Amino acid sequence: MQHSRGAPGQPRTVAYLYLAPALLVFGCFMAWPLLRAVWLSLFEWDGLSVGTWVGLGNYVDVLTDPQLRAPFVHSLVLVVFFSALPIVAGMVLAGLMSRARLRGSGFFRTVIFLPQVVAMVVVAIAWRDIYAPEGSINDALSAVGLDGLARAWLGEPSFALMAVGLVGTWVGTGLCMVLFLAGLAKVPRELYESATLDGAGPLRQFLAVGLPALRGELAVAMTLTLVAALRTFDLVYVMTDGGPGRSTRVPSYEVYRWSLEEGKVGYGVTIALLLTAAILLLTIGINRVAEGDRR
C-alpha cells in the first residue's frame, strides 16, 4: 500500500460523509452570510423596505467621508495599546521569568494571564469604575497630591479612546507573556550560558539569544493582538457607547450602529467587509514575513 504523508488508507469517498455536517453548518452560518454581506454592501437599505442599488457607492463613501473613515483611524490608536504595549510588556515579563527561574513563576503566569479569560463585559464594568470621577485612578492621583490631573477619564474626548486602549493593554499582556514564555522555553540553556561567558549582560543576552528565537511567537502575538484591536466592540459598547461625541467609535461598533440603530445597513456591512479585508491582509502578511524570515 502506498501512503502519502499524513493520509493513511486509500482515497475514500466516505470522507465526504464525515465532512458533510460540518460543511453544512459552516456553509449556512458562515459562508452564505458572508456572501450575503457582499451583496448587501452594494445597496442602500434601511433593513425594512426595498433597497436601492448603489454599486460600490458605500465603499466610496466609507473610504472618503471623514466621518465614516474616522473609526478606522481610532483603530490605529487602539493598535498601539492592544498590540505594541502588550508585546513589549509581555516580552519583559517573559524575559524576567525565564531567565531567573523564579520560585512561584507558575503563580505569576496564572495571575497575569487571568484577564484573558474574563468576559469583556465584566472587564468593561470593572474599568468603568476605575475610570469614574470618584474612581481608583483619581483617588490614587489625589493621594499623591496630583488632584489637578484628576478628571472624568471616559468623559473627555481626548482621553476616552486611550482609556479604552489601556484596558486592551491590561487584557493582552498575559497572552503575549505566555506566548513568549513558550518560545523562550525552547532555547537551550547552554546558549545563555555561553553568552554569559562572553560577558553579555542580561539585556544583551536577551537581545542576542532570546529575541531571535521568538520570531514565530512574535508573529502570532502580533496577529492575535492586532485582530483584537481591530475587533474591539464589547469594551466600547459598555464603557463609552462610542462617546463622548464620536471619539471612541471604532469599526465594529459602527457595524452595529449603522446596521441596527441608524437604518443604514449598507454602510454597516461595508465597514464589516473592509474590516474583514484588513484582518485577512494583516494575518496573511504577518505570517508571510515570519515564514520568509525562517527560511
Added chain:
Amino acid sequence: MTSTAERAASYLVLGLAAVLALYPMLLILVTALSPDQVGASGGLHVENFGTAWEQGNFGTYVKNSVLVSAAVVLLSAALASLAGYAFGTMQFRGSSVLFYLLLLGLMVPSEAVVIPLYYDLKSLNLTDSYFSLVFPQVAQSLAFGTFWMRAYFRSASREVVEAARVDGAGHGRIFWSILLPMGRPALMTMVLLVFMWTWNEFLLPLVMITDESLRTAPLGLSNFQGQYTSGTALLAAGAVLVALPVVVVFLFTQRHFIRGMVEGAVKG
C-alpha cells in the same frame, strides 16, 4: 547565574504586574460584597449574590448561557472531530480546497456575518431563539475545531490504525473506538476554548436577542448596567456571577487552556 539583586528586581516587576492584573477583578469582588444600600451595616454582604440571582434575573441569564454553551460545545466537538478525522486520515478530491475554505473561517470576524444572519433569520422568524445563538457560534468554532482535531488525527500513531485495519476494523470503529478515546486531551483543550468563547460572546446575543428571558449572561449584565449609572453592589455581584464559571474552569484546567491558546495560535 543570577544575582540576588537581580532576583529581587524581577520579583518586584512581576509582583507589580500581578497586582495590576488582579486589581480590577478584586475591585469588582469587593464591591459585590459591600452594602447595596447607603447606610446599611458593614461586613460582608454575601446576600448580594442571591439578590442579583433572583431579582437581577442573573439566574435566568446564567441558565441561558449554560444551555447555549453546552449545545455549542457538544455540536462543535462532534462536527469538528468528524471533519478533522476526514481531513487528517483520508485522501479525497478537493480536500485542500475545502480545508482552506474552513481556514478562512478562522480569520473572518463575526462582525462580517452577524448582520446578514440577523436579517435572514428575522425573515424566517428565527431570531430571539436558542437556534440563533447556537448555530452561528458552532460555525464560528468549527474552523478552529476542525483545524485542531485534524492536527491531532494527523499526529495519531499510524501503527495503531494499520493494526486495527488488519484486524478488520472499519473507518467508523477506528474513529469511535480507537482514535477518539486516544485523543481525549486534544478534544478537552478544544472543548475548553469553545466553552470560553461561547460563554463570553457578546455581539451575537446583543444582535439576535430582544426577549429578556433569552438573554445570555454577558448580555444580561450589559443591560443591567445600562439601568444603573454608577457601580452598585448588585451590578458587581452580577459581574462576578458572569465571570466566575470561566475563571473557575480556567484555574482548574489552565494547562489545557494555555496549551490550546499557544499551540492553536502557533499552528494557525
